[in-house]
Amino acid sequence: MKAIAYYRVSTDQQGRSGLGIDAQRYKVQVFLGDDFPPVAEFVEIESGGSSGRPELRKAIAEARRRSLPLVVAKIDRLARDVGLFMSILDQGVDVRFAELPELPTGAAGRFMLQQFAAVAELERGLIAERTSAALQAAKARGKRLGGYRGGRKPDHRLAAAARRAKADAFAADMGETVRSAVDLVGGLRPAARWLNEQGYSAPSGGARWTAEAVRRVVARAEELCRD
Structure with a gap:
């Protein structure tokens, strides 16, 4: 065609x-x-x-x-x-x-496309909201958390929530790129190799991408879209 x-x-x-x-x-x-x-x-x-x-x-x-x-x-x-x-x-x-x-043509096809577009708009809004919340939580972590320096001990639940928020922010930013890498080069390990070769920063301050890191980012990005 x-x-x-x-x-x-x-x-x-x-x-x-x-x-x-x-x-x-x-x-x-x-x-x-x-x-x-x-x-x-x-x-x-x-x-x-x-x-x-x-x-x-x-x-x-x-x-x-x-x-x-x-x-x-x-x-x-x-x-x-x-x-x-x-x-x-x-x-x-x-x-x-x-x-x-x-996809069918005519009024039925147009209606279906409108519903699909509504889902895409919802995903965009949810990702934006989650990214904003994640960045705010990560910023709060930098101010209130960190190593124990005496006085009140850190709230480990808050630290865990901040780590999750940071991971959510990374997945929201890089999820589309990482998913595309998996689709393009065919598999988690080849995608990790490609991301390293192209100089993309790995999550959580890691020096290099691994197949497991690729899997986690893709899974977290998909979870963000569902939540």
Whole structure:
């Protein structure tokens, strides 16, 4: 199938590394088939809740000009805001998602897409809230916790909560990148090797990524989305 492809990552670091883009490109190519590379590709480095999307506007214009569908790897790569998402669908372009190859057309398909977009928006809000709370807790840990220096002994439950908050903040920031690494290079150990080679900081001040560290970050990021 001939199509226009649109890819989006949320951070400059992901854009420079090409990691998130490569994972999306792979999903789109599988959806289109090996014999049909995208007619044109547009890459955006922008938050999913932002409406300032120059590359998306170009992609929509190109899809409309060529009368071709616009293919995106996942719903949240198009937008994590329901209003923005639906406004894009209303621009007269046939938008397809590689993760939903069997989605029906017409009113039923549009309704389903709206529900999926609502879930993506909820995830964005929850991640933002958890990240803010985690950073505040980590900051509090720096002021109130630490080694015992006499006087009142530290609250070990508070210390444990602060460690969890710090891990949550790290997973919220790096979860998407780490998940993309696993998808792209195929497995926890290869993903750890790739992250080390690219110079990504390991969690908890560790010198290097390990397969176990990758597994924990992915699991914690998924838990953040569910909570």
